[in-house]
Amino acid sequence: MNTPEPVHSGIISEQLASYRKRSLPGLVATSALSALIAFGVFYSSLIATSQPITAEQYSKVNDAIELLEAKGFEREVFLLRNTAQFRRSDNWFNSAMLNADSYAATNFPFQIITLYPDFYSKTTDDVERAMVLLHEAKHLESKDENAAYAFVWQNRERLGWTQLSHGTTPTYVTISEQTRENAPELFNCPDKVWNDCTETLAVRR
Numbered sequence: 499m500n501t502p503e504p505v506h507s508g509i510i511s512e513q514l515a516s517y518r519k520r521s522l523p524g525l526v527a528t529s530a531l532s533a534l535i536a537f538g539v540f541y542s543s544l545i546a547t548s549q550p551i552t553a554e555q556y557s558k559v560n561d562a563i564e565l566l567e568a569k570g571f572e573r574e575v576f577l578l579r580n581t582a583q584f585r586r587s588d589n590w591f592n593s594a595m596l597n598a599d600s601y602a603a604t605n606f607p608f609q610i611i612t613l614y615p616d617f618y619s620k621t622t623d624d625v626e627r628a629m630v631l632l633h634e635a636k637h638l639e640s641k642d643e644n645a646a647y648a649f650v651w652q653n654r655e656r657l658g659w660t661q662l663s664h665g666t667t668p669t670y671v672t673i674s675e676q677t678r679e680n681a682p683e684l685f686n687c688p689d690k691v692w693n694d695c696t697e698t699l700a701v702r703r
């Protein structure tokens with residue numbers, strides 16, 4: 499254990515005195531710098547306690563992002579390409595939280611996207627992986643689960659991920675159930691198929 503030397507308290511009180519004399523802009527700058535350093539330390543700890551995706555995994559991620567680009571999701575593609583770090587194992591913060599879903603998790607505002615095995619194996623093609631990334635891109639924008647699920651569901655036709663094309667895949671079934679839980683406001687249209695306000699399939703009467 500270190501015993502503090504008396505000289506330290508002298509330096510600290512001098513620092514405190516000069517701190518008190520500082521102007522408001524100086525204090526703001528100091529606080530902003532402290533916040534930036536704290537952000538950097540936290541970010542580094544998230545990166546240090548997780549592993550990057552492999553080259554093979556990156557190629558799947560890239561294919562999915564290219565598909566999003568082809569479908570015109572420019573804002574989301576920009577965020578995924580320029581702000582996100584993709585990881586393959588949980589950082590300490592994710593490990594401590596219990597609510598990660600099975601495909602991916604995003605740490606906002608650190609822009610870290612953790613992709614779990616289901617992202618590669620439970621999805622059936624690039625379209626379904628693009629759908630997962632579209633959801634995570636909403637988290638990169640600070641959107642909550644309701645907004646992320648609703649955005650994907652409302653844009654699934656544009657994405658090419660619909661009842662007709664993917665309705666029987668495990669991912670479509672899982673995500674449609676999760677969307678009903680997280681964005682119930684999209685499912686209160688009794689005149690539509692499955693009460694789904696976004697469904698374009700016609701009701702047979």
Ligand SMILES: [Zn+2]
Pocket residue numbers: 633637642643646
């Ligand atoms: Zn989410």
